[in-house]
Amino acid sequence: MPSEPSRVTLATVAASAGVSVPTVSKVVNGRPDVSPATRARVQELLRRHDYGGYRDDFRGHPTIELFFGKGRLTAYSVEVIQGVIAAGARCGVAVVVGSQVSLDPSPAPADWAHGLVSAGRRAVVAMANTLTVEMIDALGRVRLPLVVIDPLSLTESTVPSVGSTNFAGGHAATQHLLSLGHRRIAYLGSYPDVACNLARLHGFRSAMEAAGVPVPAECVHHAGEFGYEQGISGGGTLLDLPDRPTAVFAASDELAAGLVEAARARGLRVPDDVSVAGFDDTQVAERCSPPLTTVHQPLQEMGAVALRTALRLASGEGIDSRHVELATRLVVRASTAPLP
Template sequence: MAQEPGQISSNGRKVTITAIAQAAGVSVPTVSRVVNGRSDVAPETRAKVEDLLRQHGYRRRTSAPGDRAALLDLVFNDLDSPWAVEIIRGVEDVAHAAGVGTVVSAIHGRAGSARQWMKNLRDRASDGVILVTSVLEPVLHEELRRLNVPIVVVDPAGSPTLEAPTVGATNWAGGMAATEHLLSLGHRRIGFIAGPTRLLCSRARLDGYRAALEGAGIPVDDALIVPGDFYHASGSTGASALLDLRKPPTAVFAASDQMALGAIEALRRRGLRVPEDMSVVGFDDLPEVRWLSPPLTTVRQPLTEMGKVAARTVLRLARGEELDSPRLELATELVVRASTAARA
């Protein structure tokens, strides 16, 4: 059970570990580790915190020895995407090996849910936060900074507004590789179903698509770029819009595997075959896409490894270690399967 941040001092006044952390110039998790007798605190830091605890008469609530588990908070906007499961798997692998628990939360884009999560975070004195969401209000960003809890942002749905180390993938290179693959097969009218424009990863994939076309001397036709949101329905809607053009594309690059699946369904409803009538490329390489008929050509995003790197990074921050770089990008890889073929 997590140590509550507020306890009763010897003079009857409530003292919080947040106040102690601010006075010591350290994070709340560091004070919590000192209070709970954990060894992973530098001696000089421990001495400073213990001195402040004595000055303020802080008395820990009576409890069984070692009752506070080390915890990481992993926060998503939603959990209804298969790539969320891959990130959770990576974080959990590292956390389990380190003897750290993982608290997974979904805030569903609602301010109330985000505020409730923040309250829970304060109560359980988490050792670190991994954010895979872009919808935290500015006031909550400020609260995270005030708590001085180590934070890492994973950027498939990450936010550039919070100053924190980030872990991502080479989205621009992946977008370019997917488009160049279709160009190598002779396709010249290539449709693109984009992700949410507010996300850096979406814009990078679109920029990679544009760069590949420009590199091949093919003008970018904005009519071939349709909006999406990374989910199935928008892939279906986007593919339908492309098929309704006076001159439809011969290939489609969807900025996520789920949108690629929606696009394939739209093509089948029109009686079109993949890849004989239209080639389709996705982005992510979710586990199920290799079992499609035909198996999906896609850009592999190392989601599980991104989760592992994020967990290792936030644990390093919690230990007070310096990072080699505030931004890490893991390589994407084009995986060619049977959903793409030479232009008919």
């Protein structure tokens, strides 16, 4: 057999086997609706071409790697993971959850990527802020498709990603607070260079500007992570201002819940003394006291779309867009009220 090109695609294997690309995709993903003779011929060519390190002993158990970082599981990440796993079950695909904690000490990116191929992974779905540039490059070299959920930056346009309409959500939450008569409204967010945080902040500023309400510099606070502890500390900073805000839009439910606790510690009542709105609509929002007004982003569906996109890429199919944004909506609960 003549030497093969450096990058082998499903189309290459299909042409060699005299079958269609969808047929080769079915063999790669362990689908049963292929005749034994055709399956055997395609499997032999996959091995000859060394397609992504193909191993036919995994043909009945196609798997996707769901990868997240070293941080603790949050209500946000649990929702996304549930969406990926449920979509995998519907598609007949096993989902293996991996983390950087399980890789301590971390292997070299190339060894990690080759390990995923050897373990039979067909693609990788990654939570935001989990992969380094070196890890992304290593996945590309072994031809493992990658899809990122809620990316920290959209500058890497070659990596497919799934997110939500963060700008619209921030705008809707702020409009709600304005409609209640609040004008001294603060923003409590994450790191200033995180893409979803910036979009929510821009939505906040857009609504304030449209209403003709200025936003003093001290009313925008970047607390760091999206967590509960950061909500307590960052919320305390805002509540301790000489001219305290009457309402705060927090960029996550956990930040908002921390802010509610910071208010309680200062003898302030939510929403009587300060209205609080969050973002995500996780179980934290429902179980907070009072329950949080928040922006619902479809976290489980985001995970499901990422899983389906990864499978399409693993099958050699094209995708309509490198970045998909799912719609958000405002959910009004008891943590916001009209300005007294």
